[in-house]
Amino acid sequence: MQVTVWYFDGCPNWRTAGQRLRQALDEVGRGDVPISFTPVHTDAEAAAIGFAGSPSFTIDGADLFDTAAPAGTLACRIYATPGGLAGVPEVSDLVAALTKKVTS
Template sequence: MQVTVWYFAGCPNWRTAGQRLRQAMDEVGRADVPIAFVPVETDAEAAALGFAGSPTFTVDGADLFDTAAAAGTLACRIYSTPAGLAGVPEVSDLVAALTRKMAS
């Protein structure tokens, strides 16, 4: 299982994203899986990757929250959470997305 947080340094949410993802991984019983942090540094790189914004969570290359078309630009990503729109999903949202991914 390859778990990645894609981010760009101009978006402050990626650090919190990593902490929440680690907690979610622990909750689904995958504390053994390392999380890679991959910076996206230019608009050209973002376009080539189909970068959906920072932070983007992928497992084995698939976006855990593939709810919108990829933006392909350096931008902060917005997630729908039970508390409203936020720059990072809640741990419970990550647990649900990981559980769906692991079941498929």
Template sequence: MKVEILYVDACPNSREAGERVLAALASVGRADVEIEYRVLATSAEAAASQFAGSPTILVDGVDPFPAESVADLACRVYRIESGLAGVPTVAQLAEVFRGR
């Protein structure tokens, strides 16, 4: 399994996304999976990727939380049980990883 986090430097949620991905991987017994981080610095880079706002988490090249791709270097919002947040929950991520 390949996990990649696409982010922009100005987004405060990229670090927490990485921490939650690590916790979710550990919870499903996949602590061996490495996370690749890719910073996007231009709108052209964002438009050329599956970027849906920062952070975008890709699993095997697919966004498990479908959203429209954007060319803007902006933060992303995820829907979680309690409303909206800048990152998915560990439980949501673990559910994604269980299926892989």
């Protein structure tokens, strides 16, 4: 399984995203899976890869949260969480999404 956090350097949330993703992977029994952190440097690159905003999570190239349309620019991504909109999903949201992707 290839797990990637996509981000741009100005994103204030990508490090927290990586920490929460690591915790979620541990919780679903996949603590052995490495996380790749891949920066997106330009709007052109964002458009070319269908970047949905920072941070974004992919599993084997598929977006973990299929709800966002690609932003195509270096923009922050917003996630719906139990506590309201946030720049990073909660660990429980990541666990639920990982469970769905890994078992489907």
